[in-house]
Amino acid sequence: MTVLVAVRCPHCQSSEVVRHGKSTNGKQRFRCLEPECPYQTFSLNSAYPGRNREVKQQIVEMTLNGSGVRDIARVLRISTSTVIRELKKTLTSNPLTKSY
Structure with a gap:
């Protein structure tokens, strides 16, 4: 078939x-x-789960719930540098976090 x-x-x-x-x-x-x-x-x-949009969204959600970088990396099975890089991207792209 x-x-x-x-x-x-x-x-x-x-x-x-x-x-x-x-x-x-x-x-x-x-x-x-x-x-x-x-x-x-x-x-x-x-091949790497850190490239999926769903995983990137989970990184942001887990950070907002108080999880640390190493904890997020361990739970999602990705590297800590991937977590930090994604958090930096969301920090610079979110207009609400900019200070004037």
């Missing part, structure tokens, strides 16, 4: 996507054929 999965580019949401070999860890790579796409290749499942 064959199952078809519709693949869309995560950057430009184009459906013009072709298979483009495999990465070094064996995951299928895809290539976006849209000329205006900012990225050419991508994979559907990243």
Whole structure:
């Protein structure tokens, strides 16, 4: 039995996507054929969980609930530098945290 999965580019949401070999860890790579796409290749499942949007959102939520950096890294199974980098991004992008 064959199952078809519709693949869309995560950057430009184009459906013009072709298979483009495999990465070094064996995951299928895809290539976006849209000329205006900012990225050419991508994979559907990243190898590192710290790249997922859900994990990044959990970092912010756990920080607001009082969890420390090392605790967040241990629970989400990511590095402490990933936690710190994400917190710095949210600190600079949130207009409510800027002091005048």
